[in-house]
Amino acid sequence: MTDEGTTAPTASTPQDDQLTYDVVVVGAGAVGENVADRAGRTGLSVVVVEQELVGGECSYWACMPSKAMLRPGAVLAAARAVPGAAEAVSGTIDTTALLARRSAFTSHWDDASQVSWLDGAGIALVRGAARLTGPRVLEVTSDDGSVVTLTARHAVVLATGSEPVIPDIDGLVRSAPWTSREATSVEDVPASLAVLGGGVVGVEMATAFADLGTHVTLIVRGDRVLNGFEPFVSEAVVGSLREIGVDVRLETQVVEAHREDGGVHLRLSTGSVLVAEQVLVATGRRPATADLGLETVGLTAGSTITVDDSLAVKGVADGWLFAAGDVTGRVATTHQGKYQARVVGDVIAARFGTADAPEPADGPQVPGSERPAAAAESAAGAWSRYRATADHAAVPQVVFSRPEAASVGLTESAAHDAGLTVRTVEYALGSVAGAAVSADGYEGTAQIVIDTERGVIVGATFVGPEIAEMLHAATIAVVGEVPIERLWHAVPAYPTMSEVWLRLLETAGL
Structure with a gap:
């Protein structure tokens, strides 16, 4: 539905210098793709703008390549923990094969298949750097300097993700450190690597490069890694990192860096000097909003974009500007960004979609719309598909360290900070039959946080080998606010690790 006489540009069609669409999505990563898909389902014309590769950070430099790099080490560790399989395992990881498989998962950094998907979905693509010039209007500058002006009839969605932050350490930038992209x-593969930061990227990449035979030093400013998890997660992960040869240095900072003789020299707060062939900075990320022209619509360039639960940007009149993913500063994971994308796409479709979109006879109103929403909210109005409420109470996260760490909802500390009256119940996963069968000497921990006033689980944490797939059951319990008495009737199969749910409930006194 472009203006009469114009043609929606695709990878193979020429671009006019002025184009109009119903919806303009800035950023063609996983979040932007999902926004475009959901928003276009009711007849709206949609264009996405991407400066780099369609598919974004997750597909080419984050989720997919990092997990492909981590998987061989996890498989080897699992096999070595089972007599009968352990005897069949010899040698070490084949670096060439691992990197080849990694590159296959990134399509060798070629986005042709992603572009083809856009074409098949009827979503137009304009390549270049987008910048707002006013309400509903953007200029897109391509690599060759040509400029296309895009106008949105109804909505603009900003989904440009985040970018790594290089801390202000003397000489660090000049030493040409890696970020997650280079890693x-x-x-x-370097012979030695210093990793700065104990978050998800730091822990996962320390594990991956140790598997590849690199001597890894993990430098962490605080007294534990994975600070957003329960403290027992850090204890387990740090212990495992050290077992696989990672030199973990807690409560340590880099105060100066310089590169010479093929290595980077790091002066540490402890007074010692560490020399590594390469340095990976994994100390945090910031919203990629510096060059979006936010100031032209009354926002601050380079800032987090504050949104409400419908993902509409606060402080912008007329409800035309939305944002989703890392730029909102709410939750920096791909799966939560895609969840937000589905919410905002549905909001836009319900608010601005064509008359032949499905419309139930009744139901709550989408803000700014005279049309009923396509699904009724719960009695409390908390779980409408048009509200990203899971951002506040039910965020799942998995770290593919060894052991894996997974959590959803609130930690015990966060629950207390929220004013809830809670008790925690913990159980050793190694005491569960399914875990004992899966690996000799299995070690892991499961914990739930129970809101004692409502009798529901508000948080769950797991740490142990191969526990990532256990998380969704906990997520359902938290999102569904399932009374723990009712969970007693959710019988886990035997012998599986999920039997820990029975043990947790027994420990809780049920």
């Missing part, structure tokens, strides 16, 4: 696209 996950590595071709020549």
